[in-house]
Amino acid sequence: MTTSVVLEKVEKRYGVFDVIHGIDLQTDPGEFAVFVGPSGCGKSTLLRMIAGLEEISGGALMMDGERMNEVVSSERGIAMVFQSYALYPHMSVYKNLAFGLETAGYKKAEIEPRVQQAARVLQIEPLLQRKPKALSGGQRQRVAIGRAIVREPKLFLFDEPLSNLDAELRVQMRVEIARLHRQLGNTMIYVTHDQVEAMTMADKIVVLNAGRIEQVGRPLDLYNHPVKRFVAGFIGSPKMNFLEGVIESTSADATVIRACGASIKLPRALRAVESDMPVTLGLRPEHLNREETGGIKLADLQVDLVENLGDETLLYARSPDGQTINMSLAGEQVIFNGSTVPAFFDIAHCHVFGPDGTAI
Amino acid sequence: MTSLAIFSKDDSISPRRSRFVSLLFHTLLMVVSIIMLYPLLWMLSASIRPEAEIFSSTSLLPSAIDLSSYWKGWTGLRVEFGQFFWNSLVISVLSVAGNVIACSLAAYAFARLKFAGRNFWFAIMLGTLMIPYHVTLIPQYVLFLKLGWVDTILPLVVPKFLAVDAFFIFLMVQFFRGIPRELDEAARMDGCSAWRIYWKIMLPLSTPVLATAAIFSFLWTWDDFFGPLIYLNDMNNYTVQLGLRSFVDSSGSSQWGGLFAMSTLSLVPVFFFFLFFQRLLIEGIATTGLKR
Numbered sequence: 001m002t003t004s005v006v007l008e009k010v011e012k013r014y015g016v017f018d019v020i021h022g023i024d025l026q027t028d029p030g031e032f033a034v035f036v037g038p039s040g041c042g043k044s045t046l047l048r049m050i051a052g053l054e055e056i057s058g059g060a061l062m063m064d065g066e067r068m069n070e071v072v073s074s075e076r077g078i079a080m081v082f083q084s085y086a087l088y089p090h091m092s093v094y095k096n097l098a099f100g101l102e103t104a105g106y107k108k109a110e111i112e113p114r115v116q117q118a119a120r121v122l123q124i125e126p127l128l129q130r131k132p133k134a135l136s137g138g139q140r141q142r143v144a145i146g147r148a149i150v151r152e153p154k155l156f157l158f159d160e161p162l163s164n165l166d167a168e169l170r171v172q173m174r175v176e177i178a179r180l181h182r183q184l185g186n187t188m189i190y191v192t193h194d195q196v197e198a199m200t201m202a203d204k205i206v207v208l209n210a211g212r213i214e215q216v217g218r219p220l221d222l223y224n225h226p227v228k229r230f231v232a233g234f235i236g237s238p239k240m241n242f243l244e245g246v247i248e249s250t251s252a253d254a255t256v257i258r259a260c261g262a263s264i265k266l267p268r269a270l271r272a273v274e275s276d277m278p279v280t281l282g283l284r285p286e287h288l289n290r291e292e293t294g295g296i297k298l299a300d301l302q303v304d305l306v307e308n309l310g311d312e313t314l315l316y317a318r319s320p321d322g323q324t325i326n327m328s329l330a331g332e333q334v335i336f337n338g339s340t341v342p343a344f345f346d347i348a349h350c351h352v353f354g355p356d357g358t359a360i
Numbered sequence: 361m362t363s364l365a366i367f368s369k370d371d372s373i374s375p376r377r378s379r380f381v382s383l384l385f386h387t388l389l390m391v392v393s394i395i396m397l398y399p400l401l402w403m404l405s406a407s408i409r410p411e412a413e414i415f416s417s418t419s420l421l422p423s424a425i426d427l428s429s430y431w432k433g434w435t436g437l438r439v440e441f442g443q444f445f446w447n448s449l450v451i452s453v454l455s456v457a458g459n460v461i462a463c464s465l466a467a468y469a470f471a472r473l474k475f476a477g478r479n480f481w482f483a484i485m486l487g488t489l490m491i492p493y494h495v496t497l498i499p500q501y502v503l504f505l506k507l508g509w510v511d512t513i514l515p516l517v518v519p520k521f522l523a524v525d526a527f528f529i530f531l532m533v534q535f536f537r538g539i540p541r542e543l544d545e546a547a548r549m550d551g552c553s554a555w556r557i558y559w560k561i562m563l564p565l566s567t568p569v570l571a572t573a574a575i576f577s578f579l580w581t582w583d584d585f586f587g588p589l590i591y592l593n594d595m596n597n598y599t600v601q602l603g604l605r606s607f608v609d610s611s612g613s614s615q616w617g618g619l620f621a622m623s624t625l626s627l628v629p630v631f632f633f634f635l636f637f638q639r640l641l642i643e644g645i646a647t648t649g650l651k652r
Contacts (some may be wrong), residue, residue: 025589051549052548052549053545053548053549073548073549074548074550074551075551076551076553079544079549080545080549082542082545082546083542084540084542086540086542086543086545086546087560088543088546088547089565090564090565098559099547099550100549100551101548102550103550103552103556118615147546147550151550334628
């Protein structure tokens with residue numbers, strides 16, 4: 001059972017405050033969509049509006065072409081996994097799973113196999129008679145997902161389900177949810193503030209900021225071609241370096257940008273730029289290199305701090321004109337704090353943003 | 361070396377001193393509790409000593425055990441005392457049921473449902489806490505008189521089913537607000553109506569506050585003297601408290617032995633009721649299913 005979810009100019013107002021400003025979005029059947037953004041960007045509100053827990057102030061929510069604004073949550077064919085899991089503390093795991101079906105008026109004989117099936121999928125069969133307080137964080141998480149599965153919904157909603165787990169378990173559950181999605185094939189919408197979760201799980205990432213969509217696309221599209229400075233800074237870890245610069249000259253097939261005390265020639269024309277216009281140069285730490293073969297020279301950097309992680313080495317450095325630049329070098333490197341390191345970059349991985357933050 | 365010596369010296373002194381302080385403290389507490397308990401013990405001893413000795417002896421220990429007061433008390437009035445116990449029990453149990461059901465429903469509405477003027481009505485309800493019972497007594501009496509309810513238990517019981525006790529409502533609202541809203545939302549996603557959420561989620565998670573309300577309802581109704589005095593006239597309808605009052609006669613033929621014996625008996629239900637419900641008070645389970 002897969003379903004498409006379409007948002008048409010969806011708005012949310014609390015009194016006079018606009019929280020969501022007319023969002024248009026299409027989620028295809030069977031897709032794993034991830035809403036990502038900083039806290040307060042409206043991603044949870046948007047999810048709760050789809051769930052029917054918040055009223056939609058304007059626009060339409062369509063599921064499989066049907067308008068859902070006025071349909072109560074339980075009849076939308078949706079199941080939701082909450083951040084706090086929201087397991088009923090006074091019921092056993094079995095009862096927690098069965099509760100929704102009981103409420104819907106299913107008979108005991110119909111409920112039993114569905115609960116058992118969900119328990120099998122999530123490997124929580126031995127826990128069925130326990131109360132939630134006797135479960136670990138990861139087990140509670142599984143029960144919460146199980147409660148969603150038994151109802152055989154058309155659409156799964158996840159509201160930051162992993163944020164209460166420790167790092168190791170988070171990775172494990174991330175993989176399990178991705179596997180579950182492959183196994184069930186349902187449409188899923190997942191909210192997180194963690195861009196790593198978004199990158200690893202999503203078919204489609206929706207980056208939200210201040211109640212607006214900044215960019216929608218596949219994970220690598222967002223990584224390689226961010227259309228906004230915000231998206232560029234949000235996707236990718238460690239964060240992209242942003243260097244202030246100005247346009248030195250521009251021609252039909254080349255643009256020269258002055259940044260970090262160097263003139264950098266890009267072999268392409270940029271849209272709507274003129275000389276002396278301030279721009280921001282975006283370079284990902286992993287696209288900076290200290291070998292000459294690495295491309296164009298940016299500057300000689302003063303290294304403030306070196307972090308050796310084994311598989312990579314992180315440098316926190318400053319350019320000659322005092323801008324902070326981080327570098328991520330592959331493998332182990334012998335670099336000392338306070339030393340000077342040349343930085344080169346590949347022109348293909350250079351992003352330029354105009355004064356309003358859009359990519360040019 | 362010196363610091364070591366000082367430490368060992370301190371160590372040898374402090375336990376002895378704390379033992380002395382604790383001894384003093386406990387003695388003081390025991391004296392205070394005896395003072396507190398004295399009237400109760402006096403009543404107990406008065407109920408089992410010969411009636412002539414009640415006001416003449418200062419000792420708590422009776423010269424002889426004489427249980428005849430219990431028999432005299434039980435049968436000494438026009439109506440057997442068991443009838444009063446029965447009346448009190450009926451009123452108290454109905455009041456407990458009424459308070460728990462009605463107040464929890466009202467509290468659920470105030471805590472969780474959205475309706476016009478919710479805050480206004482909540483403030484009004486809290487305002488009723490400040491009105492003394494005696495202020496509304498006369499209009500209330502007139503109302504019940506017109507309804508023909510005087511000399512029945514209805515004026516004492518029916519209001520309890522209409523959530524008149526703002527104190528319990530307030531107590532429960534505070535408790536319900538502490539139950540995570542996500543549980544309601546999860547239940548809504550599971551297809552629950554507001555009624556079902558109340559019944560299946562809120563009530564089972566609220567046993568501590570329900571037990572508190574039940575205990576206090578029972579105590580207050582069982583001990584209530586004023587309400588029954590106003591509304592109950594026929595001796596067959598009397599509660600225990602009114603029955604006890606009947607032992608004291610203005611013409612001078614009071615049965616003190618019976619009074620104290622029945623007073624002692626009247627404590628028994630309260631004792632057991634408390635014993636049973638206080639277990640439920642101890643631990644709330646409301647938040648244990650959630651990771652905080």
